[in-house]
Amino acid sequence: MTGLKAMKILFLSPNTTSKTKPMDQGVIRSLKAKYRTLLVERYIRTKGMKNPLPNICVLNAMDMIVTLWNLMITKTIIANCFAKAGLSAEKQEQALEDELMISSKI
Numbered sequence: 001m002t003g004l005k006a007m008k009i010l011f012l013s014p015n016t017t018s019k020t021k022p023m024d025q026g027v028i029r030s031l032k033a034k035y036r037t038l039l040v041e042r043y044i045r046t047k048g049m050k051n052p053l054p055n056i057c058v059l060n061a062m063d064m065i066v067t068l069w070n071l072m073i074t075k076t077i078i079a080n081c082f083a084k085a086g087l088s089a090e091k092q093e094q095a096l097e098d099e100l101m102i103s104s105k106i
């Protein structure tokens with residue numbers, strides 16, 4: 001680790017993910033819940049038609065997640081998650097300015 005200058009290591013308290021990562025405050029949880037719902041619906045529909053259960057590969061899962069993201073997640077939802085975390089646009093700009101000030105002093 002010698003010679004590294006632009007690295008900062010922080011130790012976070014347990015169970016702080018939703019406070020430090022605004023997307024975890026609703027967007028990711030909602031997306032995962034909807035994905036699981038669609039997956040179960042797909043299995044039930046297939047079983048009801050007496051077809052063999054579908055194999056879900058990583059590519060299919062990624063395609064479903066991208067489709068869900070495009071249908072469900074809007075700018076408003078993301079903005080609300082950041083606001084709920086206490087990170088408004090003004091606070092983000094101030095934090096960036098503070099970080100730049102600190103970096104320029106180092």
